[in-house]
Amino acid sequence: MDSKRRKLLLGGVALGAVATLPLLRPRALGQGGHSEYFQGLSKALHNAGFSGPTMVVDLARLKANADVLSGHLRGNYDYRIVAKSLPALGLLDTIAKQTGTEKIMVFHLPFLQQLVEARPIADILLGKPLPVAACKSFYGNLSYRGFDPTKQLQWLIDNPRRLQQYADLANSLGTTLRINIELDVGLHRGGVTDSQTLAKMLTIIQHEPKLELAGFMGYDAHAAKMPAILGGPEKAIESGLAIYSRRLEQAKQQLGNEFPRSPILNAAGSPTYQLYKSHVDSAPCTELAAGSCLVKPKDFDIPTLVDHTAAAFIASPVLKKLSQTQIPGIEGLTGAMRWLNPNRAQAFFISGGYWKATPESPEGLSINPIYGRSTNQEMLNASRDVALSEDDWIFLRPTQSESVFLQFGDIAVYDQGEIVDKWPVLRNS
Template sequence: MDIKRRKLILGGLALGAVAGVTALRPKAQGQGGHSDYFASVAKALDSAGFSGPTLVIDRENLQKNADILTGHLSGHYDYRVVAKSLPSLNLLDVISKRTNTNRIMVFQLPFLQQLVNSYPASDILLGKPLPIAAAKAFYAAPRMGHFDPSQQLQWLVDSPRRLTQYASLAQSLTQTLRINIEIDVGLHRGGVANAEDLAAILNLIQRQPQLEFAGFMGYDAHAAKMPGILGGPEKAITRGLDIYRSRVEQAKAQLGEAYPKVVTMNAAGSPTYQLYKPHAGSAPCSEIAAGSCLVKPAGFDIPTLSDHRPAAYIASPVLKKLSQTQIPGIEGLTAPFSWLNPNREQSFFISGGYWKAEPESPAGLSINPIYGRSSNQEMLNGSSKVTLNEDDWVFLRPTQSESVFLQFGDIAVYSKGEIVDLWPVLANT
């Protein structure tokens, strides 16, 4: 092969390689600044004098989501609001009134202690088994109002060992403890998974007069993400309901006439509650628990919640704007990195960060995977199409609500172009 031909081939290969890399480059994202909606929220925050990371709730979307949930339940199931996903008394007020319920599901001792004082007429079900030390602390603490744990509170247990601990506590208190039994309906994250354990639990309840069987709880978050090759969500729900039904039948047979006339049969969760609609009237459960669907974090963008609206955002101001993205130690690769991905061209450092959240507005922002995360000054990147300046607001969408909502102090409530209220969050200690 002569030299000219070799150069021609090598040149062609080089051009092909460049063309290939160019074709694989992502397109520059972004359409300038905020949409009209987020521009309105930003203006409202400025008018109200906010200057740091803030959690914002859209009141209209929150209320609309509550109406959507109520419409799906259609009176076939009672509704129990999940406090961990809506950790604010004001949030719980809005939802409980909008959905006409006094039923609350609680997952942690600090929330339980606050809620029994704030909602003395509530019906509370624990959403997970608490250590016996937490139960002891609850009864040792003074309570205000007229909340009666022996009538209004159900402790969740999922093993004979846990129930033995609660039985000893009931004896020491000389007080009735209502016991709800968690059953494994397919999630395999605890819960009674066999007839032998259930029989042992029921037997202990029968022997201990200060324990009262109150019902069952079966959580099925796995069902919403069950792939079609395994039968899909509908089949997973059907399997779970079959398990649920068998546990109920076993309890009725074992307890006989002692089986209560009124029991709590709790099921579902935000990802799956709509899947229960076809089973209305035939399902062994009688109430549905949900919370996150009412604010719809990004982690709940799933088909079963397609009609719900996002109602919660994190707002944070831009502290610094840089026209390039430099990675410490490899500054010489700044230009190549920017060419390979035009969406890394600009850098914006915001106040705070490292939340369980995704950039939402302006469109086109992303977290840099090489630079690293920061809870003090998070870097966000954007192409030249993204228009932001220092002191402008960036909006992120939480991927969950339960831990994220507690990180910002009071919640700013947005309604029709204004911040209309501040809602304190529940204390978690």
């Protein structure tokens, strides 16, 4: 090919690439300001005098989600509230009243200590094994005031070594510890995996008078995301329940008359609790645990929770509005970047940021991947179609609740167009 033809060919390719660039550009997102719902939230926050990053919980949506959960359980399973996902006494009290349960699952020693003080009638199951030092600290720094840990508290144990540690502590304290054994039902995050290990643990319980078997727990969050090529969620649930049943039968045979008359057999979680409806007659478990589905963070937008509604949002005020987005050091490319992506046209700096959350309202807000993240003044971009001014509120949706809720101080409770209460979050230290 001669040089003239080569130049013509390359020129044609270049022109073609330039011609297709407009087709590759993303469309401008956003249709003005907030929807009617978020306009109501904004007005309520302004009227209540809020001025900084705030976690807002919609009380009506929270209660509606609790009703959805109760409707699925239909009395076939008891319900246990997961405190780490709803880390405020106001949240726990509301859900307990709405669902009619006093059963709570706790994952942190500070939460346990506060709940025993605040809700002495609670029935508490630890949701993860804690070092024996945590158990010792609990008994060394507790004013029970009506709470009886020998009847109302179960320590989750995952292996023989930790079980023996708890036995030694129980003997030194002169108190009975109720033990719930963690089972690996497919998640592979610890817990009993074979009959030999379970036999050792049951033998320890038989030989230690200060230990009492209370039941079993099998968590199966993996099931909801199991791909169809591997059998899907239903197969994962069935497999987990089969493991659960075998371990339970083994315990009944080994313990005989020493097996508890009314064992606590806990299972599920927010992603999977609805899958148990079709296993009422075969599932060995007596109760299901869930928490996140009641506020439904972004990560819980999954097929098994389509009838739950998002009930929690992060609100933050716009501190600064810039008519164009500029990146330090490459300011000369501002026009080109705006042309390539019209959703980078405007820049808004909010109070705080870098949360486990995604922009929710107004529609069209996004995080700039080049500028970087900030916990002080996060930059959000938007097209010219998004209408926001300084001091306006923007809303983000948390991707999870358990750690994000603890970052904002009191939760603002929204109901019927007003902020009706403030719920302090549980202390995590």
